[in-house]
Amino acid sequence: MGKTTGFMEHGRIEEGHQSVAERLRHYKEFVIGLDEDQARVQGARCMDCGTPFCSHGCPVNNIIPDFNDLIYQADWKGALEVLHSTNNFPEFTGRICPAPCEAACVLNVNDKAVGIKSIEHAIIDRAWQQGWVQPRPARHPSGKKVAVVGSGPAGMAAAQQLARAGHGVTLFEKNDRVGGLLRYGIPDFKMEKSHIDRRIAQLQAEGVVLRPGVFVGSASEGLGKGSKVGNAAKETVTPEQLYAQFDAVLLTGGAEQSRDLPVPGRGLDGIHFAMEFLPQQNKVNAGDKLKGQLRADGKHVIVIGGGDTGSDCVGTSRRHGAASVTQFELLPRPPEEENRPLTWPYWPIKLRTSSSHEEGCAREFAIATREFVGDKGRVTGLKTVRVQFKDGKLVEIAGSEQTLPADLVLLAMGFVGPVAPVLDAFGVEQDARGNARASTEPDGGYATNVPKVFAAGDMRRGQSLVVWAIREGRQAAHAVDRFLMGHSELPR
Template sequence: MGKPTGFIEFERQHERYEAPVARLKHYKEFVFALSDEAAGVQGARCMDCGIPFCNNGCPVNNIIPDFNDLVYRQDWRQAIEVLHSTNNFPEFTGRICPAPCEAACTLGINEDPVGIKSLEHAIIDKAWSEGWVKPQPPAHKTGKRVAVVGSGPAGLATAQQLARAGHDVTVFEKNDRIGGLLRYGIPDFKLEKWLIDRRVRQMEAEGVTFRTSVFVGREATPSFVNNAARETVTPDQLLGEFDAVVIAGGSETPRDLPVPGRELAGVHYAMEFLPQQNRVDAGDSLADQIKATGKRVVVIGGGDTGSDCVGTSNRHGAKSVMQFELLPRPPEAVDVPLVWPYWPTKLRTSSSHEEGCERDWSVATKRFEGKNGKLEKLVAARIEWKDGKMQEVPGSEFEIKADLVLLAMGFVAPVATVLDAFGVDKDPRGNVRASTEGDKSYATSVDKVFAAGDMRRGQSLVVWAIREGRQCARAVDQYLMGSTVLPR
């Protein structure tokens, strides 16, 4: 619980950021982890609240009060043991998770909550620097083989847990590098990719085999693959070669905006734009990279993906950046006792917004206009919500000049090509139908095939993906061996 009176004595300790004028010149991370002393003060603020709602606020159920207390006492070695007991990849979540645990912190009812995410960041970075994170190969092999399709956080968590249980695990990734949407969906300034590579080396030492540039399906490599896979493997081949198959790819079908002018050059999905910069950061040469340099950029969509487009556009040197959101402007402050311990709806300003961006709410795009097939402007209108329905405000139509529009309105489903190839049942949203409860948790309608992460639950957070991967691994181990010691 930290220091008994710490929550009264100490204010929240914030991580430091590199100044915007400096960080806009590069694509490296710019958040500095807390010092040991500052982290200890942060941990001291964890109060003896009786029921630690933060545990339930965290999808992987991190044992947060315990590692808060251990950091306060500067027992870092034990802190990483506690953290790793529930979370395979705290260096990912400590950087890009929105921290629902902090929204559920009891101290947050009337004070700034404990900076749990910053403690997670500090613990794992110290553990790696001290050499405490070692491969954990199994003492005995089971002789069972498992294929994991997709190498995002759900696939990686599944693979690592199953390998540690003694199974021979092969991870198939359609792109040329491991990491899924961690690799090609998150900008490097939020998550540098050597962090993924370091975990991959650990997992290889634990017995996991990685196969990149392999598309799993029944057709030639589809257009959504960022760079064409060299090989196609059919589900029948996997089911014949492996004792179980886990499909754990991301939700990659973007929500489109079917308005007049959508076909104009200059209107792109966010996931056409962002992965290209990641490839350039990795050293690839792209002749036709979508660049925001010198352009008037409009980002449609107010979530994290939209924020990533803002940050990347500013680093390109955009002339201006405007972000539109369909929903009304959220309140800057909320009645915390009314919504706690749930995630509150409030105005959130990301580090990318602080680097330069105009934002506007309750805006609906009506059409794009241009000349000679090239985008020149966007026509929109103000909207209001009445009786749960969106209505255009009469006489509110306006236009804005635009050279580049990025559609960042979320993702509607996994890519149907893969799911149809396996023949699994889908829910009404197009995700894999698989329950998380009962004797057949995470099992699909097809024998030997399991599903986890975005493919099962839809577009979600990295921390939910890790949770699902861990739980799916337990279900697969139970299926293969009749019993399991893997944690749920």
């Protein structure tokens, strides 16, 4: 269990950061990870609880006490093996996961949690540096072929698991590069895309065939349209073609339909979804030439939506050189600290200040947008009103109206479901939110109503975390393997 008295002797060590002034000059990662000694100290704090709430709080059920102990014992290769046994891509989660495992840490009851995420980050970064991460191709081919549609974290995880089971896997992606919203939705300063590229090279070495620039769905819907995220698809493949060529199809296309704000003035120029704004900068960082890139230089930017996507818009706008950045949140300002006896081990509601907020941002809580106002067809401001909860409802506060200037408005209020045409083309039943209807039960899990068609990730469960997408991809791979072979040795 690491050091028996470690949790009493050592405090939490936070990862370092470049200064705000330094990191605003570039789009690269700025987090300074733990060194070996710091990681060992964090591992020593783990209490190896009789019930590992941290593992239960982690969607992929990482075996956290084990790798904490191995790091304390300086067995980095052993820690990597334990980490990879549950998580295909710990370099993704070690950078962008909000760490529900830490919220569930028993030490978090009355102290600061073990730095689980920072330990994970340290393990996988050291593994790549030392060359320990290598392809693991299957020893024997199964003779079965699987199409995985959508190359985000769910699709990548499923493709890797299925390839390691011996199946011939083809990974389809409608955008110009593989990676889904990991590639085009996460800013480079939070996760550089070289991490995706290394895993893609590993997938290919394990036998996965990549098909970027291919829209899967109805021929009338796809060709040349692609998505707002990447380049337009250059080719369309229909469900009928997949049925003829593959023994199973797994849909992992994500939930990309952004939530809109249909108030007066919505049609003015200068109002954009976050997923129009963020991918463009990622593409420029990748060396692409864009005409008319959406930029915040010298503008008064208002970001509507208080979550991670909104925070990403804040950080990108600050790097553009915005005159000001303001982020709106409809809900009231949460408390600085959670009521731990009430919330632990669950994810608490509390004020969370991201690195982008630290870079310069006014945050407005309990505020709603009534109308966009403009001049000559372009947005110049927002009419707002303060809101409060009353009798269980959110109501406007009389006399709190005001107009705020804005040259650029970014809508970052989350995602309502998958883009429509794909599920319709396959004839997959949908739930009330428009997601693919598929159970996660072990018997027949992730199967849709359409024979040999499965669904996983945000396309099935709705907008969620990268770590949940990896879990769904792994579990769906088990279900597909079992469907094809009658049994599966893949972990579920």
